[in-house]
Amino acid sequence: MVAKSDSIVTVLRAEIIDGTIPAGARLKEEVIAARFGVSRVPIREALLQLESEGFINTEKYKGATVSARSQRDVVELMQVRRGLEVLAASLAAEARGGDQAENLRAVVLRGRQAGEAGAVDELPPLILEFHEIVARASGNAELARMLDGLLRRIAWGFELEIEDRIDTSWADHAAIATAILGGAPVQAGYLMGEHILKDEQIYRRQVAAPL
Numbered sequence: 001m002v003a004k005s006d007s008i009v010t011v012l013r014a015e016i017i018d019g020t021i022p023a024g025a026r027l028k029e030e031v032i033a034a035r036f037g038v039s040r041v042p043i044r045e046a047l048l049q050l051e052s053e054g055f056i057n058t059e060k061y062k063g064a065t066v067s068a069r070s071q072r073d074v075v076e077l078m079q080v081r082r083g084l085e086v087l088a089a090s091l092a093a094e095a096r097g098g099d100q101a102e103n104l105r106a107v108v109l110r111g112r113q114a115g116e117a118g119a120v121d122e123l124p125p126l127i128l129e130f131h132e133i134v135a136r137a138s139g140n141a142e143l144a145r146m147l148d149g150l151l152r153r154i155a156w157g158f159e160l161e162i163e164d165r166i167d168t169s170w171a172d173h174a175a176i177a178t179a180i181l182g183g184a185p186v187q188a189g190y191l192m193g194e195h196i197l198k199d200e201q202i203y204r205r206q207v208a209a210p211l
Contacts, residue, residue: 004038005045011036012046016055016066017156027056027064053149055156069156074203081150082196085131088147089176089192092137093185100137101181107133108177115170123170128155130173134192137180172198 012032015021029043036043047064050056058064097104107130114122131151135144172195179188 004036005042005049008032008036008038008042008046009049012050013053013055013152016050017152021066023066023068025066027066029063054153074154075200077150077154078196078200078203081147081154082193082200084143084147084150085134085196086189086193088135088138088140088143089180090185090189091140091143092134093180093183093188095137095139096183097137097181098139100133103133104130104137104177104180108174111170111173127169127173130177134176134180168198 012021012027021027027047029040029047032046033040033043047056047058051058051064055067056064057067092098092100107126111123111126111130114120114126128151132144132148135147138144172191176188176191176195179191
């Protein structure tokens with residue numbers, strides 16, 4: 001059974017990421033409790049979780065507010081993500097995808113079909129799913145947990161213009177999957193690192209970040 005606080009975290013996190021709840025907005029316990037029809041206890045638990053993930057700040061006497069996300073924050077998160085995803089891909093390849101092998105094949109096929117059909121709007125969730133599957137395929141639960149939080153925080157600060165990479169992006173994913181399923185850890189890690197680096201470079205160009 002999913003705890004009430006977990007469900008509330010999922011909703012609030014999604015609204016922060018998509019901008020429904022903007023940076024600087026105050027999150028009042030009583031207002032959120034009334035919205036979800038619960039006591040303040042699960043609300044406090046949810047806010048603590050969001051704070052631990054970096055989505056909100058809590059100050060004494062001021063309560064919780066949605067964090068601001070700077071360009072440097074996003075780039076630094078991407079750099080950390082690159083290192084972790086290289087490790088995840090390498091570990092996943094050592095196990096040839098493990099119990100996630102079929103899921104990996106399936107998501108690559110769905111992404112290829114979406115790309116061929118020009119269904120660009122279907123690709124962002126498939127891209128996220130692909131990276132989540134690779135993280136789970138690593139067989140390292142702590143690594144998967146860390147990547148889950150990072151991917152969500154990066155999605156909050158950076159929306160990739162996938163139309164510009166519809167062909168190359170999914171080709172990257174397919175190549176990474178092939179290396180993982182073929183049991184080639186060095187190749188899988190290298191391809192993943194190059195793939196994430198492309199996203200970093202695109203972000204820097206989009207914001208012209210003076211880093």
